[in-house]
Amino acid sequence: MSSLQYLLNLVYLFFIYSIIGWFIEVTLKYFQFHRFINRGFLTGPWLPIYGSGCALITVAIDALTLLSVVNSSYGSVFAVSFALCGTLEYMVSYVMEKRFHARWWDYSTKPMNLHGRIWIGNLILFGLGGVLVVKLADPVFLNLLERIPQNIKVMAALGLLSVFTADVIISHFVLKMVKTEVEGSEADNTEEISKEVRATLSDRNLFARRFALAYPEVIYRTDKVKARLASIMEQTEALRKEAELFIADKKESSTHIRNTVISDQNTLIEMLYDGSSSDEKQKSLKEKIDVNMERLKNRGAL
Secondary structure (H helix, E strand, C coil): CCHHHHHHHHHHHHHHHHHHHHHHHHHHHHHHHCCCCCCCCCCCCCCHHHHHHHHHHHHHHHHHHHCCCCCCCHHHHHHHHHHHHHHHHHHHHHHHHHHHCEECCCCCCCCCEECCCEEHHHHHHHHHHHHHHHHHHHHHHHHHHHCCCHHHHHHHHHHHHHHHHHHHHHHHHHHHHHHHHHHHCCCCCHHHHHHHHHHHHHCCCHHHHHHHHHCCCCEECCHHHHHHHHHHHHHHHHHHHHHHHHHHHHHHHHHHHHHHHHHHHHHHHHHHCCCCCCCHHHHHHHHHHHHHHHHHHHCCCC
16 A cells, blocks of 8 residues: 555544544533534534544554554554543643633543543543454445545545635634633633633624534633632641641540549559458459550550
8 A cells, every 4th residue: 555545544534533523422412411512623523533543543553563563453452542542632631721721521520530631431432442443443444445546535635624624723713712711701710701701602603603502511721710729729728637636636635634534543543452451352353453554555545
């Protein structure tokens, strides 16, 4: 296979999986919100993160197999997909948040998450998805692509890339509008900022209105929001330390009182006890008390 043919196949795989990813997201959100939501940063029916992930997995497995670093076994494909797509999702989340002051997805409440950007559930799905892509989907799609004449594939690829590029440019301006609105907000919580952004975008053109509905769960992170969150965390930590000190003081006070009572009881026993005049029952009780006192000393309870 020539380099041009391989590159064309990657372009088509990118678009195929981007469109499949869009359908998956739209379907999931329909069941969640019971309405159609055109997901993604772009207006067209594609989600580049899906296409990029699948294309990267395909290239990585091809390259690593060619270099004999790994084979194309199910386990190797799973591991590569797990690591590669996890890294991609984390980096996309990080870059988008830094650039536009918003977190588009947040897994902070999920188990085994990393900074709320990725979590173990998605990573396992990425691994399984990579196996499906490399072992099942890629062979089918590549076989279909081989039947299309190369000149038609080139023209169609150029057309798709042109439309995609225009979509990226338009969506970039919408995201810049969101960023400007977020930075100019006086609110110190993400709920109020979300309302302001949706109100602003709803009054704009079709592209802006679509974006306002695409991410109903977006979390905006302005400097004011971050400062408020930091203040809450500081107050929570101070309350936790204060509670620990209170419990420690109460425990120490109780221990001190107990030790004082035991010591006073022991003194009283010594004062009242006369070994020469005591009967066997009193002597036995005194010996039992002495043994238990020695046990408490050895345990450090006194």
